[in-house]
Amino acid sequence: MIKKDVLIIGAGPTGIFCAHQLGIIGLSCEIVDNLDKAGGQCIELYPDKPIYDIPAVPECTGEELTTNLLQQIKPFNVKFHLNERVEELKKVETRWHVKTSGKQEFDVASIVIAGGVGSFEPRKFPLKECEKFEGSSIFYSIKDKTVFKDKTISIFGGGDSALDWAIELSKTSKVNLIHRREGFSGAESSVQKVKQLNDQGKINLYTKYQIDSVAGENNIQSVKIKHDDGETKEFNTDYVLGFFGLIMQLGPILEWGLNINKKAIEVNTENFETNIDGIFAIGDICTYPGKLKLILSGFHEGALAARGCFKYAKPDEKLRFEFTTTSKAAQERLGVKK
Amino acid sequence: MAKINYITHDNQTHTIDVQNGLTVMEGAVQNDIPGIDADCGGGMACATCHVYVNEEWLDKLPTKEDGEEDMLDMAFEPKQNSRLSCQLTISDELDGLVVNIPSKQV
Numbered sequence: 001m002i003k004k005d006v007l008i009i010g011a012g013p014t015g016i017f018c019a020h021q022l023g024i025i026g027l028s029c030e031i032v033d034n035l036d037k038a039g040g041q042c043i044e045l046y047p048d049k050p051i052y053d054i055p056a057v058p059e060c061t062g063e064e065l066t067t068n069l070l071q072q073i074k075p076f077n078v079k080f081h082l083n084e085r086v087e088e089l090k091k092v093e094t095r096w097h098v099k100t101s102g103k104q105e106f107d108v109a110s111i112v113i114a115g116g117v118g119s120f121e122p123r124k125f126p127l128k129e130c131e132k133f134e135g136s137s138i139f140y141s142i143k144d145k146t147v148f149k150d151k152t153i154s155i156f157g158g159g160d161s162a163l164d165w166a167i168e169l170s171k172t173s174k175v176n177l178i179h180r181r182e183g184f185s186g187a188e189s190s191v192q193k194v195k196q197l198n199d200q201g202k203i204n205l206y207t208k209y210q211i212d213s214v215a216g217e218n219n220i221q222s223v224k225i226k227h228d229d230g231e232t233k234e235f236n237t238d239y240v241l242g243f244f245g246l247i248m249q250l251g252p253i254l255e256w257g258l259n260i261n262k263k264a265i266e267v268n269t270e271n272f273e274t275n276i277d278g279i280f281a282i283g284d285i286c287t288y289p290g291k292l293k294l295i296l297s298g299f300h301e302g303a304l305a306a307r308g309c310f311k312y313a314k315p316d317e318k319l320r321f322e323f324t325t326t327s328k329a330a331q332e333r334l335g336v337k338k
Numbered sequence: 339m340a341k342i343n344y345i346t347h348d349n350q351t352h353t354i355d356v357q358n359g360l361t362v363m364e365g366a367v368q369n370d371i372p373g374i375d376a377d378c379g380g381g382m383a384c385a386t387c388h389v390y391v392n393e394e395w396l397d398k399l400p401t402k403e404d405g406e407e408d409m410l411d412m413a414f415e416p417k418q419n420s421r422l423s424c425q426l427t428i429s430d431e432l433d434g435l436v437v438n439i440p441s442k443q444v
Contacts, residue, residue, distance in 0.1 A: 183404075
């Protein structure tokens with residue numbers, strides 16, 4: 001069990017900056033994020049898109065912003081637990097015990113939820129009947145490609161994941177690639193490669209088709225696809241793979257008893273605490289009258305939430321307000337050499 | 339100003355006056371029309387403001403950028419008349435526009 005003052009959920013800009021603010025006032029924290037890297041939406045959705053409204057930074061990309069924030073919290077040696085989702089929450093006397101999907105356990109005085117619009121999860125097929133095959137013959141990500149050897153695989157999607165896996169699996173499996181339009185969003189070189197493999201008969205490419213139904217007992221036996229003009233085709237398949245990108249879901253946080261309003265967590269504007277003592281929410285995931293979903297608002301919320309965490313971490317101490325320009329304590333924590 | 343008709347999945351029509359310059363997505367969000375999430379806030383970075391545009395209106399709309407079509411690949415049940423409502427900017431020409439909101443966004 002990892003014992004810290006605070007656990008931050010979400011490694012987007014708001015979560016990272018909150019770690020900075022906690023560090024400045026002398027509190028320890030670690031950060032959990034469902035993605036495989038820090039940066040949140042900035043990295044996942046728009047790493048190359050310029051952002052123009054970070055104060056004193058006229059223009060920077062999502063990636064640059066993340067790199068700079070990580071640089072800024074370096075003095076505090078904050079540990080990140082990536083690829084992990086927070087699952088369980090339990091109050092133990094005055095502390096919170098949190099368990100993650102990776103079986104990591106934390107013992108903290110307070111929790112700051114900086115989860116953006118939720119955790120990113122694969123988008124699934126709209127068909128209800130797909131659920132029962134999920135994990136056995138329908139997959140949305142691939143962990144072990146050897147199971148597909150010498151089988152028939154039907155891949156849906158038009159992005160890089162769909163194209164790359166179609167190319168890769170066509171070496172050892174019979175591959176059908178089905179996409180809803182003629183254009184692809186994946187890399188042009190992969191598109192060309194897929195078309196070439198289709199010409200050679202190594203991939204069967206179906207464009208302007210979408211999934212219509214699946215059939216089978218314990219495992220999938222066949223899949224039916226439907227063309228834009230209504231015509232259908234059915235073929236046998238051992239596996240179905242869907243690559244439709246990621247969606248954002250609040251996930252288990254919804255079951256913690258927090259007041260939720262339109263997919264966001266209600267907080268006060270004094271210290272961004274939720275209806276549950278010791279649980280704070282900042283950034284896009286929180287809501288209050290006048291809420292703006294801007295990165296700069298997330299920074300402000302993180303600064304106040306960090307101070308709100310202080311009384312839970314050090315109930316016998318009083319937090320004094322100090323500036324980093326003059327505070328010896330803050331400068332020591334930052335490792336400033338004079 | 340344009341009157342936009344939002345038809346929700348339960349077949350209710352919500353007719354809203356939306357100012358020129360706003361998007362069809364913003365018109366829905368600001369007027370609490372259910373069924374449009376707009377998680378990314380209009381950045382063409384998600385597909386949760388997906389709508390089906392009434393066939394009569396399809397060619398009156400601005401053409402899709404590549405990025406929009408890429409995002410629609412990830413929408414819930416995309417069809418040929420699918421659009422991201424954040425990419426549809428209101429003008430007088432869109433007065434009377436009819437859009438259907440899908441049963442869900444994610």
